[in-house]
Amino acid sequence: MTRREPLSFAGTPVPLGTTAELRLKVAETYTADPVAVPVTVVRGAPGPTLFVTATVHGDEINGVGILRGLLNDSDFSGLKGTLIAVPVANVPGFLNQDRRLPDRRDLNRSFPGSRSGSLAARLADVLFREVVRQSDYGIDLHTGGGERSNFPQVRGDLANPGVIELAQAFGCPLILDGTGPDASLRKTAVAAGVPTLVYEAGSARRFERPFIEVGISGILNVMRHLRMLPGEIVEPPLRLWVDRTHWIRARAGGILDIKVELGQPLRRGETISINTNPFGRERSQLKAPCGGVVLGLTQLPLVHPGDAVCHMARLDSREVVAWGEYWNGGSGRIRS
């Protein structure tokens, strides 16, 4: 895409061949100090622009580790194009270690935002104008919310050819189809013509090294695919394209004995958890309604009726076998 040169952020130009560490003012504190989003812009020769955002949900910090590793340990000397890295998109949520903003809004339901709206809308507006609209492609980094942890997976609108390309290139074996929620960063970016992928891995308020490594290698793969970096992408052992997932919810209140782990292949009818009362007596069991793989699990083994225990991908029997071979071969057992 041809872009106006020099690229600028809130009036600060960043010429080709330079790197800039910027702070974009998005709000002010009660004590009237500026609140600013830190942004690193790495520019090489002419080429595409890729944004990578982390911490749109303020307590989902694995993406901070991913961007720190990417920026510190990568060789960008041959870069063609521009990387816009936003390690802390939701600064107020990050400071409070809260998924949401202080106005209780969810930034990831607030895009594209507006200049005169709520705190969430104003923050979304700055991110959308300065970062998303200046990019050709995007990757948004997340983890499981609340007490849930996710096995590494990418999510995207697989009706969009640009998103399919990113999903294929990232190299994560599990690829989930979905447009994302209304007013989410990725859905709004795709609608604005910027194919954007979500990488989901791990849990909130943690740095989980193996999941961070998968994220770094995925972004480098995407940059190689876009010819921003030299070299070929590192191919995963397999790719499973998932178009149906199920939430397995507790039928009764109680204390869980969880029998599966993240990424584990599931046969139909396999026990996911046993629910006991405080005397240790069994009340009920949750079983897999179909074959598949564990995408996400609660980390809190205490449930009310209706609480989400397990998020699973539905796979056909051939895919379950393929995933089982990958999993049992050892390379699929990515543990946090």
Ligand SMILES: [Zn+2]
């Ligand atoms: Zn999130």
